[in-house]
Amino acid sequence: MSDAQTVDRQQPRMGDWASADSRRRLRRRYAADRRLQAYGIIAIGLAVGLLGVLVTSLVITGAPAFLQTKVDLEIYVDPAKVDAQDPAKGNFRLLVREAMTPYIPTDATDKEKTEVTKILTSDAAYILRDYVVAHPDTIGKRITLPIAVSDPFDQLNKGVIPKKVEALTWSQELYFERLKNRDVVVEEGGRTSLKLDVYIDPAKVEMGPPPSGDFAALARDSLQAYLPDVHDTALFALLADDVPDAIKLRVEADPSLIGKTVQVVFPVAQPVAELAKGETPMVLNPRFSPVQIQAFEAMEEKGIVRTPFNWDLFFNADSRFPERAGLAGAITGSFYALLVCFLLSFPIGISAAIYLEEFAPKNRLTDLIEVNINNLAAVPSVVFGLLGLAVFLGFFGLPRSAPLVGGMVLSLMTLPTIIIATRAALKAVPPSIREAALGIGASKHQVVLHHVLPLAMPGILTGTIIGMAQALGETAPLLLIGMNAFIPSVESMGVLEPATALPTQIYSWADSPERGFVSRTSAAILVLLAFLVVMNMVAVALRHMFERKW
Amino acid sequence: MIGYILLAIVALSAVGYYLGRRRALVSVDGRQHELHSRPNYHGAYVAAWVGIPSLLLVLAWLALQGPVINQLLLWSLPLGTTDGLEQGQIDLLLSEIRSVAAGNIFGEPSLVVQEAAERYQRWQAIAAYAMVVVALSVALIGLYLTSRRISPEFRARHGAERVLTGLMIACSLIAILTTLGIVLSLLIEALRFFERVSPLEFFFGLNWEPQIPIREGQVTAGGAFGAVPVFAGTLLIALIAMTVAVPVGLYSAIYLTEYAHPKVRATVKPIMELLAGIPTVVYGFFAVLTVAPALRNFGEMIGVPIAPNSAFAAGAVMGIMIIPFVSSFSDDAIAAVPQTMRDGSYAMGATKGETITKVLLPAALPGIMGGILLAVSRAIGETMIVVMAAGIIATLTLNPFEPVTTVTVQIVTLLIGDTEFDNPKTLAAFALGLVLFVVTLALNVLALHIVRKYRERYE
């Protein structure tokens, strides 16, 4: 050993820290360190950024739903059509239609008149009916009633969808560009036209006279021949409607052309002509008819189109029409379900926690209970839905879709949360307080009920509120027990009646095809998130208020 | 009706409380100190014995009345009526009788049904009255028996406390009952499913087409129940979710525990945890509203066709949801590595990065693995995101840009709107639920075991 040491002392030190090699190495090591740090920042940025994207996209799509376009419609409640004795039976549809007359062009057809009334929500007649039934004195008078417009016009008014859209698709513009490069685009007689070689196929044309046949097909074939790689019927939309006539005229004039290839000048469709002039061709959005737009513009001119805050979103129940759909039913259903959930899980959770924390002997049964509680907290929520379906609905025969069942299922899910929170709160009460109470002769039950539980209550309440917030957002179990019923009226709701809840309402709306429901869904989510934020803030405030330093 | 009974029981309890309290006071002529227990305990003791047994009786009655009356109805039907009928048809018959009894008559019910409906109505009424009588007499008997026991020496406090303890134990047992309920209901329905569809087909079949319409009288017909494509889809989406969540969660945990200034940590951590507090239905809508269209546009740009309900969109959004799980578990695991490990590494001249990657991460690995397993279990059991953003058709594919379906999607689509328990389509949902429950439970137990082992190592 001592030999080795003497050798060591003679040797130079291993690391030559000043060498260029060592400096390079150090640089690399620090670069790796910075890289790791950068990955961390990127990861956090990604997570926080995604949260931001989520919230932003919800706010952007949801914000318009908090406003609703309405028309202050002046309606004459004609006593001839509404019986003052039985106003509910009146012909309100006709009244609404009459009220729309000032905005309908005088020469409009019946079909167009019907189209104009479709500017208003389909529920317009019911809105009027409800109003007149509530105010029978208005019969025979002229009233001004704000009536929601139907979804497309709501979106139009809010600028979500445009009045006019581009007439040509991007690919159609490209096809025209390619035709231009082939030098077939000409100006003739003031119209932009295509000068194309057409083969007058004898198989497709009858000699006549007069010659007949599928001239449109001939035109299409010839156009296709110029762009053989395009397989898109949108290509043929470039041609004007009178194209077949151009060929027909030529063939009529000279029947000997059949079987030959001739050059024909085809006028292009109107939008293509505009494109050729360097303009962007626009057409009316196909969701609106010209007469509807005319009527709507007339209403706007008269100043009766308003966009007030959409109280209906909060006070209406669900509806098939997005402009009338609201969250009142969902909020009521969620309230009932949470009430049941609270009434069950709060006392049961606290009792169970007190027993396990304060009284339970350490044995296999209590071990089993603890294992069960921990595992229940991690069981997928959809499994609780299956449990509710099989046991509460199937075995006990409780009513389907009822908030009672929803609340029971949710309480099973929140129980572990409440039990765990309560036990933590009980544990946080210092033993000195128990000892003091026991010392003056209180029984164990008295100690817990009179001293420990009140001190632990803020913690318990915090945990309970957080559990309730989780329950409020649960969707899958409610879907399985059918708590996504269509509830068009709040009045009939009860703990045992079919109901819907906020998250299931969100799910139903998200599934609806109407465009207006996209915005409503986002708005409903914002409402749900607002509830969650408030609940969590209350929980945090509670924790702060009663924070105690023992 | 039930409301009034409950109210009556509560009122009787209150009377019992008052009586018990008074009797106790009277027994010592108002000299409270001569009582063993304070008068309130006497009252509570009586009230408990009045209210609890009758309440339990009412609940049990309500739970059992339906099945019992159904059975009686079946027995009372003329001989031969139910011969050769499937369980589903019997249920149908019973529900017809019930709806006739409730006054909802569709078409012309047969004489047998009409008679049965009358019997049903009569029995219902009898049962309701019987319940009232029995419940109230139980309450009164309780009142009589307990109030007789009251005397100055009676240890009412002990009695009341025993009742309270009993109630608390009952509440604790609910956790076990819930688990039992889950296991039994899944198992029973799944067994009924496996009577119709062989387990071999279910676990190894490659064809999943349960949505074949099943009409009355065709109960056993139809459908293909090979669940392999469903399992594969679940795993694919979970895998995509984990590839998003693990790196993001792990790297952010590393940054937050080791690099970030405490103030940054205090702000960023709660923000990250917000991700876990957002309801999953919101994520589902986010996937449909924003992520899927963005992905599709991106796919169009680079020339890859991406389905609007691709596995990737659903998995990626699920990954976002799971980030906080992975990050908080990793955070805990890394923070639990003793400071002496860090000191040892720094003293060797290691940089922070080397300390993290070469010492802290290997040391924290079990804890991190436990967290990841829990996250996987979460991803497999997650429902709403996939219900909204993934497919319904079961395709066996590994291409993340195609739609796949998952176990939870199938459970929900099979059960929405249809609760007749008697076709394989509905029962299949329970078989899938059983698989889901067993797998997530196994993952959880394993994860908790690993985490606990890991904690012991540093404590």
Add this chain to the structure above:
Amino acid sequence: MEANVEARPVIKIEAPAVRQDEGALPAEQHELKMAARDVNLWYGEKQALFDVSLDIFARQVTALIGPSGCGKSTFIRCLNRMNDVIEGCRMKGDIALDGEDVYAPQVDPVQLRARVGMVFQKPNPFPKSIYENVAYGPRIHGLAHSKAELDEIVLKSLIRAGLYEEVKDRLNEPGTGLSGGQQQRLCIARAISVDPEVLLMDEPCSALDPIATARIEALMEELKETFCIVIVTHSMQQAARVSQRTAFFHLGKLVEVDETTKMFTNPSETRTQDYITGRFG
């Protein structure tokens, strides 16, 4: 960081006068290795060290003694800048290694710690194999260019730490499976694997039984031929047994420093006297 490592400024620290009286160590022992001048240190608002100036010589063991909380551990953590990683820790004053300022901006703490190694109070082997524990330093500093070289370094370090014979058959087993004394020697092997110039030992035996302590003390006796050793200890007997120089810390101040024999027989300060004779501490 990559700024010229060669051009370190040399701070002038005068070597103290070496005592020539009877019983003093031979002059060649007094090669100045590290020097601290007027070191003040704060943890947040709280000052932990007050104007500490101390010389540490090569090829000998310097022991730092004093009651707990007197700042001796804090001080040796200044010597390899381990305090840098503690949030809110500030230092003023100069510390030099071979005359170069350790806290100069261009000095890299990572390289410094390779030159000034450290062994801690509680054995802290990494949760890796014995081999990997020792190979950790050479690996991160890139001292070995081949597997064979690395094997040789690990082997040599384990031999020098006196652990090789006990673990040679289980180099791939986890280091955490060893006994406390073996773990501490593994930590010493790990520390010397990068061939540091100074070895700081922060109460290395306080968690060990007497037999393991004796082995470590014997090891220090051998190691001091190669390394400059600074040991913090709360045991005066240990200081007397292993060190050549002893410094006595009290309440963050360096009370007295002298040759060990002198300290324990005839200290000049009454506080030292009181501490050594067990009147406080």
